[in-house]
Structures are given as structure tokens and as C-alpha cells.
Amino acid sequence: MPDMSPIQLSADSLSSLRAFLEQFCHNSHVDYYWIENDIAVLQLSDELASLMDGPRTPGYICKLALSPASAQAHTDAELFIPGSYRWDRFLEITLDQARVSCQYVVGIPGFLDGNSAEAPEEESGHLVYEPHILSHWRLSYRTEHVTRRQVLDLAVNLVTGHLQSGYYQNLLRCNLADKALPLLPRAKRQLSFKAAYRVMSDEIEHILAQEDSTWAKTAQSQLADEIQALEKYYRDRLAANAANESLLFEKEKRIQELKQRSHPRVLASPFATTLVYIPMICYQASIGKQTLCLRFDPISGQALY
Numbered sequence: 235m236p237d238m239s240p241i242q243l244s245a246d247s248l249s250s251l252r253a254f255l256e257q258f259c260h261n262s263h264v265d266y267y268w269i270e271n272d273i274a275v276l277q278l279s280d281e282l283a284s285l286m287d288g289p290r291t292p293g294y295i296c297k298l299a300l301s302p303a304s305a306q307a308h309t310d311a312e313l314f315i316p317g318s319y320r321w322d323r324f325l326e327i328t329l330d331q332a333r334v335s336c337q338y339v340v341g342i343p344g345f346l347d348g349n350s351a352e353a354p355e356e357e358s359g360h361l362v363y364e365p366h367i368l369s370h371w372r373l374s375y376r377t378e379h380v381t382r383r384q385v386l387d388l389a390v391n392l393v394t395g396h397l398q399s400g401y402y403q404n405l406l407r408c409n410l411a412d413k414a415l416p417l418l419p420r421a422k423r424q425l426s427f428k429a430a431y432r433v434m435s436d437e438i439e440h441i442l443a444q445e446d447s448t449w450a451k452t453a454q455s456q457l458a459d460e461i462q463a464l465e466k467y468y469r470d471r472l473a474a475n476a477a478n479e480s481l482l483f484e485k486e487k488r489i490q491e492l493k494q495r496s497h498p499r500v501l502a503s504p505f506a507t508t509l510v511y512i513p514m515i516c517y518q519a520s521i522g523k524q525t526l527c528l529r530f531d532p533i534s535g536q537a538l539y
Contacts, residue, residue, distance in 0.1 A: 236357065248271070248272055248300060248301065249312065251272075251300045251315065252272075252300065252441070254312065254324075255274060255298070255300070255324075257406075258327075259276065259538070260263070260328075261328075261484055262282055263279075264276050264277065264278065264279070264282065265277040266314055268303065272299060272300035272301045272304050273297070273298070273299055273300070273304055273308055273311060274296075274297070274300070274314075275296070275297050276294060276296045276297075276298065277293070277295055277296075278293050278294055278295070278296050279293045280293045280521075282327075284430050286323050286325055286327070288290070296312070296320075297310055297311040297312065298311060298312055298313075298314040298320060298517050299311035299312065299313055299314060300314050300315065301315070302315070302320070307539070316536045317350050322439055323480060327336075327525060328481070328506070329505065329506055335508040335509065336412070336508070336509045336510075336511075337411065337412065337508060337509070337510050337511070338363065338410065338411055338412070338414040338415065338510075338511045338514055339405070339408050339409070339410055339510065339511065339512055340409050340410065340411045340414075340415050340531065341408060341409030341521060341534060342409075342513070342532055343408070345532045346361075346513055346532070351375050351463075354523045355430045359515045359517040359530075360515070360516055361418055361513050361514070361516075362418060362419050362420070362513070362516055362517055363414060363418050363419065363420040363421060363511040363512065363513055363514075364391055364392070364393045364394075364421045365391075365392040365393065365421070365423050365508045365509060365510070365511055365512075365513065366389050366390065366391050366392060366401075366509070366511070366512050366515045367389065367390050367392060367427060367430045367431075367505040367507065367508075367509060367510075368386055368388075368402060368507065368508045368509075368510050369387070369388055369389075369431075369434060369504045369506070369508075370389065370402070370504065370506040370507075371385065371387075371388060371502055371503065371504050371505070372384075372385055372502070372504075372505050373374075373385070373386065373438070373442075373500055373501070373502050373527060374500065374502075374503075375484055375498075375500050376498070376499055376500070376501065377449070377450075377453035377456075377497075377498045377506055378453070378457075378495050378496035379494060380471055386399065386438070386441070387399070387400060387401060387402040387403075388401070388434045388437060388438075389402075389510075390430040390433050390434060390519075391402035391426075391512075391538075392423040392424065392425045392430060393421050393422075393423065393424050393425070394425075394431075394538065395424075395429070395433060396427050396538050397433050397437055398436065398534060398536070399437070401534060404499060404512070404533045405532050405533065408533060410510070414511060415513075417479075418435075418513060420511065421537040431504070434502045434504075435502070442508075444502055449498065450498040453496065453498035454498055456496070457493065457496045459500075460495075461489060461492060461495065463494060464485070464488060464489060464492065465485075466472075468481065468484075468485040472485075477509070482512065486507045512531065512533060513532065514529050514531055514532075515529065515530040515531075515532060516529055517529070517530070518530070
């Protein structure tokens with residue numbers, strides 16, 4: 235008799251679901267609370283309900299279960315796991331907001347208070363908003379038998395072209411808003427979005443070049459063995475059917491299909507991109523007759539030259 239018990243999620247999977255839901259609620263200003271480790275209650279506004287279920291849908295309370303087992307135990311809760319209706323709708327809204335998002339950092343703990351009427355004074359430096367393109371990339375490692383994924387977040391300063399990895403984690407502790415602080419000037423973008431994506435692509439190629447390629451070599455060796463076996467199969471058939479053009483065509487077609495299906499490859503695709511204006515501290519330094527602009531990023535704590 236088949237096992238009909240609900241699928242159990244790993245602790246890491248459950249933690250990721252909770253983190254995604256909490257971040258969604260934070261970004262969308264949704265009130266929520268947990269009644270169990272994997273049961274959340276959300277108060278959806280009229281605006282969010284309309285995005286979720288269609289125009290003019292009034293706001294309502296939504297109860298979500300982050301595991302099939304809890305969904306069975308709480309019949310008034312909707313399942314919230316990848317592939318479920320609620321998950322797909324939340325993800326679509328998140329991706330749509332990310333595609334059109336332009337945000338300004340208005341608060342940095344211990345440095346910038348968005349409620350202050352004056353910009354913080356930095357000795358011999360000044361604070362200026364510099365545009366950054368922040369993009370999440372999904373890397374899919376594929377062979378015929380194995381597919382694994384990882385997500386990278388990369389940020390490129392559109393004034394200097396400087397790239398940072400993992401910047402999104404730094405932003406989580408900051409306050410962001412749709413409007414800039416009026417007390418801070420904005421620097422003009424020097425780098426095109428196309429050039430910024432090229433910087434990111436180069437970084438991804440560098441990351442992949444440093445990784446262990448054993449998985450690809452193993453898959454390539456298996457592919458070579460399968461091609462060899464396929465060629466032997468057709469060689470034996472062609473020996474009994476000399477000059478059979480349809481058989482030759484079939485052989486080439488099957489070899490190409492095998493290569494396309496089994497050739498190891500990594501697919502990189504950006505799935506969420508945001509333009510973020512970061513307050514940077516800029517210093518002017520004179521060396522001989524040359525004047526240099528030095529920068530300090532108070533969010534990542536990095537000095538940029």
C-alpha cells in the first residue's frame with residue numbers, strides 16, 4: 235500500500251519559506267503573526283488583495299501553512315510551498331515589484347537617520363546618493379541526471395562600476411523608501427545598465443572558473459560513453475543496411491538530441507533587479523597635481539578607491 239502521509243519539509247526549507255514570507259510582509263507593509271512554527275496569519279490590505287485575487291477584491295485575513303502536514307491539520311489554512319497557488323501569486327507580485335523598483339536608502343543604523351533634518355557631517359567629505367543596480371541571479375547547473383541551483387546577489391555602482399557580492403544582506407538592516415531624502419544630492423549615472431550586466435556576467439564567469447568542475451567532467455565522460463555506445467549501435471545496423479540515408483539521418487539526430495540533453499552546462503539568469511540609491515561618503519584627495527575622489531560605503535563598510 236502506498237505511503238499517503240504528507241511530505242515533510244527539511245528544517246532548511248522551512249526556514250527559507252519563513253524568511254521569504256516575512257520579507258514579503260515587511261516589504262509590502264503586511265501585518266502578520268505566527269501561531270505555530272509553520273502557520274502564519276496575514277492581514278491583507280485592499281490593495282494587496284486586489285493584486286492577489288483581482289481588481290476591487292476587499293482586504294481579508296489569510297492563513298498560510300508552510301508544510302503539507304500543517305495544511306492537513308489546519309483545514310482553514312492554505313498551503314504555502316513552491317508550486318502552490320499562494321506561493322505563485324506572492325512570487326509573481328514580488329518579481330513584478332522588483333522589475334519596476336527604484337528605492338532610496340533613508341536610514342542606516344548608527345549612521346543615517348531618515349528623520350533628521352540635516353545630513354551627517356563627515357570630516358572633509360560629503361554625502362551623496364549614488365545609483366546601484368542590485369540583481370539576484372539564479373545559477374542552474376544541469377546535466378541529464380542532476381540539476382542543482384544557487385542564487386547570487388550582485389550590486390554594481392553605476393557611477394564607478396565597482397561590483398560587490400552579497401550586498402542584499404547588508405541592505406536588510408537599512409530603511410528604504412520610494413522617495414529620496416531631500417537633503418542629499420544625487421550623482422549622475424556614468425555606467426549603462428547593459429554595461430553593468432556585463433560586469434556581473436564577468437563576475438559570474440570568474441566565480442564558475444574557481445569552482446570545482448568535477449561534476450561537469452563526470453557528466454562529459456558519461457556523455458562520451460553514451461555517444462560511443464550509440465555510434466556502435468548504428469554502426470552494427472548500418473552494416474546490415476548499407477547506404478541507408480534515413481538511418482544515417484536518424485543516427486545524427488539522436489546524437490544531437492543526446493548532446494543537447496546531457497551536455498553539462500550552467501545557465502545564469504537574473505530574476506529580480508532593483509535600482510537602489512546608496513548614500514556614499516565622497517572625499518577629495520590631492521596627490522601632486524592630481525585630484526582623486528575616494529569613497530566610503532557606510533552600508534558595507536568598504537572603502538573604495
